[in-house]
Amino acid sequence: MRELRIHITLLTCWSIVAFGQSRQGTIAGTVKDAETRQPVVGANVTLRGSFIGAATDAKGTFRLARIPVGSHAVIVSMLGYQRETVEGVTVVPDEVRTLDISVRPVPLQSEPVIITASRREQSLQEVPVSVATVTARMIAERNNITLDDALRYVPGVNMLADQVNIRGSSGYSRGIGSRVLVLLDGLPYITGDTGEINWETIPMFEVDRLEVVKGAGSALYGSSALGGVINVITRETPSTPELRFRAFSGLYDKPRYLEWDWSSKPRFNSGVVVSYSGRSNSLSYRVSVGRTVDESFRENDTYHRWNFFTKLKYDISSTQSLTIAGNYLDRTHGNYFWWKSLTEATRPAESQVNGLVTSRRGNVSLAYKEFLSDKFFYTLKGIYFGNFWRDDSAGRVNNVSASHLFNIDFQATYDINRYNVLTFGVAMNYDRVSANLFGTHPGAGAAAYAQDEIAVTSGLKVTAGLRFDWQKVSVLKSTAQVNPKLGLVYIPDKETSLRASFGSGFRYPAIGELYIESSTNVSSIVVLPNPDLKVETSFSYEVGVNRSFGQMMSIDLALFSNDFGNLIEPSVRIKSYRPYPSSPVEVTGPVIQFDNVTKARIQGLETVIRVEWWKRFFSTDVGYTYTWPRDLADNTVLKFRPRHIVYTAGTFSWDQFRVLADFRYLSRIERIDENLVRLAPIVHGEQRVAIKLVDIHTSYDLIGLGLPIRAGFNINNLLNYSYVELLGNLGPVRTYFLTLEGMF
Amino acid sequence: MIVAIATLPLEMKRLPIAAIVLLLVSCDHGLEPPPSVEPGFGGTVNFEKGTWPPADSIVNLWVFASQVYPLDSAKIFAGLFSNPPTVYLYPALDKNLPLFVDSVSYKFNLPPGRYEYVGVLQRIANDLNVRSLKVVGMFGTNDSPPFPIPVIVSAFNFVPKVDIKVNFHKPPPAPF
Numbered sequence: 001m002r003e004l005r006i007h008i009t010l011l012t013c014w015s016i017v018a019f020g021q022s023r024q025g026t027i028a029g030t031v032k033d034a035e036t037r038q039p040v041v042g043a044n045v046t047l048r049g050s051f052i053g054a055a056t057d058a059k060g061t062f063r064l065a066r067i068p069v070g071s072h073a074v075i076v077s078m079l080g081y082q083r084e085t086v087e088g089v090t091v092v093p094d095e096v097r098t099l100d101i102s103v104r105p106v107p108l109q110s111e112p113v114i115i116t117a118s119r120r121e122q123s124l125q126e127v128p129v130s131v132a133t134v135t136a137r138m139i140a141e142r143n144n145i146t147l148d149d150a151l152r153y154v155p156g157v158n159m160l161a162d163q164v165n166i167r168g169s170s171g172y173s174r175g176i177g178s179r180v181l182v183l184l185d186g187l188p189y190i191t192g193d194t195g196e197i198n199w200e201t202i203p204m205f206e207v208d209r210l211e212v213v214k215g216a217g218s219a220l221y222g223s224s225a226l227g228g229v230i231n232v233i234t235r236e237t238p239s240t241p242e243l244r245f246r247a248f249s250g251l252y253d254k255p256r257y258l259e260w261d262w263s264s265k266p267r268f269n270s271g272v273v274v275s276y277s278g279r280s281n282s283l284s285y286r287v288s289v290g291r292t293v294d295e296s297f298r299e300n301d302t303y304h305r306w307n308f309f310t311k312l313k314y315d316i317s318s319t320q321s322l323t324i325a326g327n328y329l330d331r332t333h334g335n336y337f338w339w340k341s342l343t344e345a346t347r348p349a350e351s352q353v354n355g356l357v358t359s360r361r362g363n364v365s366l367a368y369k370e371f372l373s374d375k376f377f378y379t380l381k382g383i384y385f386g387n388f389w390r391d392d393s394a395g396r397v398n399n400v401s402a403s404h405l406f407n408i409d410f411q412a413t414y415d416i417n418r419y420n421v422l423t424f425g426v427a428m429n430y431d432r433v434s435a436n437l438f439g440t441h442p443g444a445g446a447a448a449y450a451q452d453e454i455a456v457t458s459g460l461k462v463t464a465g466l467r468f469d470w471q472k473v474s475v476l477k478s479t480a481q482v483n484p485k486l487g488l489v490y491i492p493d494k495e496t497s498l499r500a501s502f503g504s505g506f507r508y509p510a511i512g513e514l515y516i517e518s519s520t521n522v523s524s525i526v527v528l529p530n531p532d533l534k535v536e537t538s539f540s541y542e543v544g545v546n547r548s549f550g551q552m553m554s555i556d557l558a559l560f561s562n563d564f565g566n567l568i569e570p571s572v573r574i575k576s577y578r579p580y581p582s583s584p585v586e587v588t589g590p591v592i593q594f595d596n597v598t599k600a601r602i603q604g605l606e607t608v609i610r611v612e613w614w615k616r617f618f619s620t621d622v623g624y625t626y627t628w629p630r631d632l633a634d635n636t637v638l639k640f641r642p643r644h645i646v647y648t649a650g651t652f653s654w655d656q657f658r659v660l661a662d663f664r665y666l667s668r669i670e671r672i673d674e675n676l677v678r679l680a681p682i683v684h685g686e687q688r689v690a691i692k693l694v695d696i697h698t699s700y701d702l703i704g705l706g707l708p709i710r711a712g713f714n715i716n717n718l719l720n721y722s723y724v725e726l727l728g729n730l731g732p733v734r735t736y737f738l739t740l741e742g743m744f
Numbered sequence: 745m746i747v748a749i750a751t752l753p754l755e756m757k758r759l760p761i762a763a764i765v766l767l768l769v770s771c772d773h774g775l776e777p778p779p780s781v782e783p784g785f786g787g788t789v790n791f792e793k794g795t796w797p798p799a800d801s802i803v804n805l806w807v808f809a810s811q812v813y814p815l816d817s818a819k820i821f822a823g824l825f826s827n828p829p830t831v832y833l834y835p836a837l838d839k840n841l842p843l844f845v846d847s848v849s850y851k852f853n854l855p856p857g858r859y860e861y862v863g864v865l866q867r868i869a870n871d872l873n874v875r876s877l878k879v880v881g882m883f884g885t886n887d888s889p890p891f892p893i894p895v896i897v898s899a900f901n902f903v904p905k906v907d908i909k910v911n912f913h914k915p916p917p918a919p920f
Contacts, residue, residue: 256773256776257776257777259777260777342775342777342778343777343778343780345775345777572825585870587870587871588870588871674827674828674829675825675827681836684778687775687778688775689774689775692772692774719773720773721773721774722773722774722775722776723774723775724775730775
């Protein structure tokens with residue numbers, strides 16, 4: 001209690017002290033590759049013992065302004081380079097201390113910085129759960145146009161069309177209700193109406209990295225984090241002006257079989273994104289515009305997209321900053337749900353031939369960050385996410401939906417002492433949906449969370465956290481959830497890390513699941529609302545080990561078990577209902593209704609092995625995930641889960657030339673939803689095979705010729721393998737891409 | 745890639761080469777269009793002239809194929825929505841055979857299997873109970889009373905001439 005009082009007193013004093021500091025200086029300089037002497041772009045430069053930091057720009061320069069006078073240590077970290085610490089950097093008032101820092105490349109990078117697992121920066125070794133990262137470089141090399149494309153290469157993750165599965169968590173719920181939470185810069189990014197992820201609104205060109213946390217994460221992030229959390233972290237605004245662009249043009253090859261060759265014209269998938277960043281005193285900004293047109297290899301499946309993104313950062317002082325970001329997508333696409341039949345696998349079913357979906361989606365976010373001391377900082381974030389869409393068929397509007405979602409999150413991180421780091425906060429949300437399918441409904445929620453990371457010994461760290469959530473939707477009775485987490489990391493030596501964790505998750509039913517009502521849906525069966533739906537729950541357990549063998553090899557092995565309860569799925573039943581609200585009589589017949597139908601257990605193992613065969617020359621990555629997904633209600637295999645997932649990548653680098661080859665294998669899905677096939681109906685919808693895909697990505701950096709441009713040539717689905725991810729949806733045929741990316 | 749492998753030490757060459765060979769060998773072409781013949785059966789439904797009931801007593805009219813016999817209305821709906829189904833309807837659950845015609849030819853595609861009971865099913869009322877479903881025609885023997893003839897559908901085989909007579913005034917004996 002006495003200690004608590006001291007902390008509160010110190011907190012109050014720190015803010016006064018922070019504002020009172022006037023004796024400040026600046027540290028600036030460049031970061032270069034020790035071997036090539038080329039500037040290192042995007043390196044993190046931080047001041048030890050504080051949260052003050054910056055990233056190097058296109059010229060490898062950085063600037064840390066308003067640093068308190070005295071002696072400091074500057075830390076430089078970057079994926080692929082050895083962490084470098086410059087001790088004894090003396091800062092004097094109103095002067096710029098210049099540093100020229102060289103960083104040594106390391107072939108094996110095992111310590112990327114992760115922020116999602118504990119809501120603060122940690123090295124990967126310190127994280128008690130399995131986490132995968134996807135960097136901007138990987139996204140560019142693979143020419144991933146949307147976020148879901150990038151996730152298709154992450155071990156343990158697979159996509160069922162637009163629904164993401166982490167270690168088999170999600171299955172397929174017909175597009176409604178995601179069991180994986182996506183965050184945009186730490187804030188929930190799930191649509192308000194159907195509770196799904198809209199991948200295309202993520203500004204991929206502005207992504208710095210993706211972090212994929214595997215396992216339940218509701219103890220920190222609340223609803224929807226049953227199976228995992230994906231955090232999309234956008235680039236920081238740079239300290240110097242830069243103009244960047246990426247252009248690509250793709251050509252779909254002919255389908256393997258003549259029966260599927262429906263178009264006499266070549267089909268293209270092309271786009272361009274231009275981004276400009278600048279700085280004026282304390283204000284830095286980034287603006288980007290993107291245009292993509294995908295003619296698709298399938299009929300009535302074209303996509304036309306405009307993307308706008310802007311980010312402004314105002315450094316109020318050395319301890320305060322305000323960031324405002326905005327993102328907007330305008331999209332029109334063909335309403336392709338499933339094929340006509342396997343005989344005409346590139347044509348849509350008759351009912352979808354003239355269908356068109358137009359959508360406008362956008363968000364505005366605001367983040368205020370303040371360091372009250374070098375041990376304590378807080379952030380106040382808010383986001384508005386608006387979604388408007390409608391679908392037309394032959395000029396007739398079928399469905400219209402508008403949803404508005406507001407999220408506010410206050411988080412504080414307090415580095416109490418060398419043994420304890422406390423993270424705590426509160427969050428609130430409000431959403432409102434208005435749609436002919438779902439009706440008009442408001443929803444609101446509030447939460448409070450706290451987590452303590454305790455360094456028990458120098459090698460043993462325990463993390464314990466708890467979150468309380470309260471939610472009310474429309475006129476329904478409010479519900480509350482309490483979700484704990486416990487993590488343990490033991491690092492016996494520099495090359496070994498052992499971890500164990502437990503976490504729980506939950507998901508409130510989406511408004512779409514509670515209130516959907518239609519007598520004219522695509523399957524012609526009446527869909528009824530079910531306001532009695534209960535909250536889905538999950539419990540995740542994991543033990544794992546990460547071991548490096550010098551600079552040659554690293555292995556990560558995890559055993560996991562996830563229990564799910566009250567899983568919501570659409571089911572068909574015979575029921576008496578009123579065909580329309582004022583109907584005097586009830587009729588009896590088959591209806592579709594979302595219901596809490598099952599409980600499940602998914603157990604398995606995952607291993608990720610990286611080998612550097614030749615220093616910075618040739619490396620391989622292999623990820624293998626085995627899952628044993630069981631429906632405990634009827635003791636059968638869970639629907640829509642592949643049992644084996646293998647992702648391999650080989651990278652060859654020579655001078656400015658680079659080749660990346662990917663092979664992905666997903667075993668045949670053992671069980672599907674037969675009723676979906678029958679009632680839709682999807683002709684040949686049961687047809688599916690194992691997925692075996694080979695992609696080749698080559699790039700050449702023209703920097704050696706004095707041009708800051710990288711040219712690339714990619715072939716996706718090299719073997720032109722024919723497969724479905726989801727029932728009746730043929731996967732993309734072989735596609736050739738030319739890409740150009742530059743930065744000035 | 746070839747350049748990369750060529751520059752590797754001998755012992756290291758084997759692994760990527762083996763991986764590539766394994767990869768190419770293991771890859772078939774995946775899905776392919778089905779043979780032009782889709783499994784199923786077909787024929788003509790002949791309606792006895794002058795026996796059509798009033799329109800308001802025909803909520804639905806289907807050709808049905810059931811893997812089980814005898815059948816009651818509970819089994820029909822259980823069979824329709826079981827996984828996999830044991831009862832199939834033509835043209836679809838929400839569609840009807842043409843009404844008030846003398847005859848109609850049909851082509852019923854369905855999974856391979858042995859269909860013990862094939863006929864025409866009339867739904868006479870919105871309410872669902874044992875009296876709202878009625879078998880009004882059956883693919884059966886010429887015996888009196890007739891017995892159902894099983895239709896065996898194998899993969900890539902279409903069974904023709906599964907003709908069904910319907911007399912709404914003299915339906916076959918209902919097994920429920």
